[in-house]
Amino acid sequence: MTRRHWLVAIGRIAGTSSFRIVTGFVGFFLLSGMLITVLTGFHNQHLFERQIRRAITNEGKETLAAAGQPDVAHFLPVVKALVRNEPGFFYLLQDRSESVVAGNMLHLRPVTGLRWLSWAHRIPRDTHQVTIYGEGYQLSDGGYYFVGIDASQLTQLRHDLWNTVAWSFLGFMILGLAGGMLLSNAVLKRIESISMTARSIMRGNIARRIPLRGTGDEFDHLSQSLNAMLGQNETLIVSLRQVSNDIAHDMRSPLSRLRHRLERAKDREDTVDALKEQIDLSIDELDKALEIFASLLDLAQIEARTQSDEFCTVDLVVLVTEMAEIYQPIVEDHRQVLRVRHPPEAIVTGQPVLLRQMLANLVENAIHHTPSGSTITIEIAIGKGVVQLVVCDNGGGIPAGDLERVFDRFVRLDNSRSEVGNGLGLSMVRAIVHLHAGTITLNDNRPGLRSLIVLPCENRARILADQSSGS
Secondary structure (H helix, E strand, O other), X not given: OOHHHHHHXXXXXXXOHHHHHHHHHHHHHHHHHHHHHHHHHHHHHHHHHHHHHHHHHHHHHHHHHHHOOOOHHHHHHHHHHHHHHOOOEXXXXXXXXXXXXXXXXXXXXXXXXXXXXXXXXXXXXXXXXXOEEEEXXXXXXXXXXXXXXXXXXXXXXXXXXXHHHHHHHHHHHHHHHHHHHHHHHHHHHHHHHHHHHHHHHHOOOOOOOOOOOOOOOHHHHHHHHHHHHHHHHHHHHHHHHHHHHHHHHHOHHHHHXXXXXXXHHHHOOOOHHHHHHHHHHHHHHHHHHHHHHHHHHHHHHHHHOOOOOOOXXXXXXXXXXXXXXXXXXXXXXXXXXXXXXXXXXXXXEEOHHHHHHHHHHHHHHHHHOOOOOOEEEEEEEEOOOEEEEEEEEOOOOOOHHHOOHHHOOOOOOHHHOOOOOOOOHHHHHHHHHHHOOOEEEEEEOOOOEEEEEEEEXXXXXXXXXXXXXXX
């Protein structure tokens, strides 16, 4: 492998997310670990050095106190006694001419204050030289007094600190690499799971979803959001496919009839009146086709929507009252009876136009599929957190086996073939109910049909009553 190939390979590795995660984790782990190690070592070293300094200072003060006067004559007996009784310390007493008068050390330059000695200057000379830390005092008669202590442990501590730093660097590097790889593997496995799901969806499996671990972490929250988005996209795609299939299937018949009528008008009709009649019939067929097309588009738009800013608070009582006034003349023309029962108010969140369309479809179904003399009832009831809207009649009803099937598109039962409609009314109702987070159920009214719609509600009257009682 050439040098260029090695550089390219290294560049590719350095550009991967795994490499960046590992290096970032190693760098942070190494920096924090070394910082803690160094700070801890220097803190311990400082504490030990302060202990030594305190011991030296105390020893010097005790010597001055024992001597009484800061001169060589008074210090001489004290220093001789200390040499005999305190073998752990180093003492030196020199006169004005810097001659050694007493002590267990060799001659020193008379330097006052704290000082370090690289070797002990001990008497007798020791082959094992140790570091001394001590303090010198200038006496009143020109003499010099020094007291020191073995500081080899402090020197060894400093040496051990740097050894610890070196070994800690190696240890933190190994631990950082191991932790970085584990972290990288855990993160990238979750990302790869999302990527595999995306590739599966791109291959056509639109029902595929990102698996959740149930940990409730950020990846699970992200996966839930992405799954919700994928579910919405699947709904849009399925709706689009359904509309395309419905248009291809159900637009064929009216368009075929339209083409047949136009051909017949072209080939067979000789008079203007007959030609106009065929044109009028063709226009009727075209209107039916356009009506189906518009209904399918409306249904697809409703099914593809989610709750939005267009939603507002709606009083179903007001809406039902308005619709009852509109349909009362039509009901009377069919020699039917319309009854309405409702509480003072029932508040829901929704789009008024769609809720009116939902109610209109149910009422029109009841009007067109029940005979004269039938009773149509619209009733609103308030439950715990829901509002129930019931539209029922005492007509012929729907067979039990068809109660779910009538929600499918273009389904028309045999007894309703002669009625006006395109078989999309109940499909539209169900789509509107689902858009408003509700449910719809069809049941036998014994006799007739009972349509029950349950919507989430917020009864303003009840809230105001609760607030009044609470205050």
